[in-house]
Amino acid sequence: MxxxxxxxxxxxxxxxxxxxxxxxxxxxxxxxxxxxxxxxxxxxxxxxxxDEVLLPGLVDTHVHVNEPGRTEWEGFASATRAAAAGGVTTIVDMPLNSIPPTVDVEALHTKRAVAADQAFVDVGFWGGAVPGHHDDLRPLHDEGVFGFKCFLLHSGVDEFPPLDADEMERDMAELATFDAVMIVHAEDSRAIDHAPTPSGARYASFLASRPRGAENLAVAEVIERARWTGARAHVLHVSSSDVLPMLASARRDGVRITAETCPHYLTLIAEEIPDGATTHKCCPPIREAGNRELLWQGLVDGTIDCIVSDHSPSTVELKLLDSGDFGQAWGGISSLQLGLSLVWTEARHRGIALERVVDWMATRPAELVRLTGKGRIALGYDADFAVFAPDEAFVVDAARLYHRNPVTAYAGRALSGAVRRTFLAGAEVDGSTPRGRLLRRGAVEVGAAR
CATH class of the missing domain: 2.30.40.10 (Urease, subunit C, domain 1)
Structure with missing residues (x-):
């Protein structure tokens, strides 16, 4: 044939x-x-x-596209073009930072309508779990979101307020009735309130304001509420290595909990962040070198399931690069285009095979959101590919990234491994013709543009 x-x-x-x-x-x-x-x-x-390897297209389940409402920060065209340039062929968009946030079916329809004609890769959507929207959880699930995100402290934007632990438990109990997953930004608001207030250009001041204890307390809370309700729970962007024994113990007990970490926690260390480098501000924060090595061990032993970007962009102005004030600058790191190269650069130094990296960045994220046709090169799977040259070296130039705003914590960093071509459903992504589909849970597609 x-x-x-x-x-x-x-x-x-x-x-x-x-x-x-x-x-x-x-x-x-x-x-x-x-x-x-x-x-x-x-x-x-x-x-x-x-010198090229054919990889399955990566699946990034933690991307803040911000459109509509904050499109000057990022948008579907720029985000998905950057994704394709980094070998990512599927993203799942977070429910906040857009206006309206994706907390009801009407907002989901608004977001889908905006994304439909400008996606260069396939796009799915998370729903939001916020106070006053308990009755919107099932309708959003039925409309095809991949799960629900909540915060346990202020999210950074007023239109997406946090849940307290009891509210999270109530929503988890509802999600358990239809086997949906709750993904949690796990930092304890009380611990943050008791920490020093960050101010000025010293990175040490910012790090002290987001102590690992805040993350540890919140993760413990998520574990127990998942245990009590039987719901699936997922801990977002693990930065504190202290939580790894808790996660491992909970799984041995049968708690249905998974976890992710991000390239910035695996590549950057607090000791090397210059004062005033607000490009490196994110929440939870980048921690010390010893902590980073324990996160790598957590990946290798399976306690951490996957690596995703937490691509959280903003305008240049919001990063306050002139003043370098960590107390006032927007927190978030843009790395959607660079994730594979960042992680591979560090992994190869540790003797970790490319196959493991792909498992963490393609196969496991697809499994998290139950996209059964993604994350592998296998019979019957989508023909989503990345052509990767693992030995090609390059230096990150912010001006050459496809993100809407040329801000990156990795400017000037030498990396190994370059994505040369990306294919979506067997067609090469050219950056000019949007061919991405909008995905529903269960891989049912809407608004396909093939």
Missing amino acids: TFDLVVRGRRVLTTAGEAAREVGVTDGRVVAIEPLGNGLAAERVVELAD
């Missing part, structure tokens, strides 16, 4: 490992995987260079 596309290469990463393979694609899905040399025929054939 003749396929729509065949990709041939000496290094193709499938579920059986890395091997010389030919991958046949028809109607946007992988329909054949054969040994290299079998001569699969296609309308279009892509031959990988010897």
Whole structure:
């Protein structure tokens, strides 16, 4: 038979490992995987260079697109173009920082309408769990959101208020009735209130204002409320290594809890952040070198399930680069385009195989949101690919990133591994023609633009 596309290469990463393979694609899905040399025929054939590896497209389940309402911070066109440039073929958009936030079905429809014609990769949506919207949880679930996000302290924007622990438990109990997941920004508001108030340009002042104890307390709360309700829970952006034994213990007890961390916690360390470098401000904060190494160990031993970006952009002005005031600057790091290279650069120094990195950044995030056709190169899966050159080196230039605002904590950083091409459903992403689909839970698509 003749396929729509065949990709041939000496290094193709499938579920059986890395091997010389030919991958046949028809109607946007992988329909054949054969040994290299079998001569699969296609309308279009892509031959990988010897230094390239074919990877499954990454799945990033933690992206703040901010559109509509704060499109000057980021938007679907710029965010998904950046995602594709970094080998990410599926994102799941967070419910806050857009106006309106995705806390009811009407807001979800508004967001989908805005995204429909400008997505360069596939896009799904989280719902929001906020006070006064308990009765919106089931309708949002039925409308296809992938789960629900809540905060246990002020979110940074007034239109997305936090839940207290009892409210979170009530919502978790509701989610348990239809097996939806609650994803939690876990920092304890009381502990933050008792910490020193950050001010000025000293990074040490900001770090002291977000102590690891605040994260530890909140994660313990999430674990217990998940235990009591039987709900699925997921801890977002783990930065404190102290929580790893708690997570491991809870899982041994049968609590349905998972966790993620982010490239900035795995690559940056507090000791190297200059005073005034508000590009590095995020919540929870980047911590010390020893803490970073324990997070890596948590990934290797399986306590942390996946790595996602927490792409949280803003305008240049909100970062207050001139004053460097950590107390007033917006907290968030933009890394959607750079995640694979950042993580691979650190992983290879630790002797960790590329296959493990892909598991953490593609397979496991897809499993978290139950996207059964994503995150692997396998028969029947979407033909979402990244052509990756693991040995190619480059230096990060903020001006060359596709994010809307040229602000990054990684400017001038030397990285290993470059994404050379990205394919979505068998079509190469060109940055000009948006072909992304809007995804519902269960991989049912709406507004497909193929």
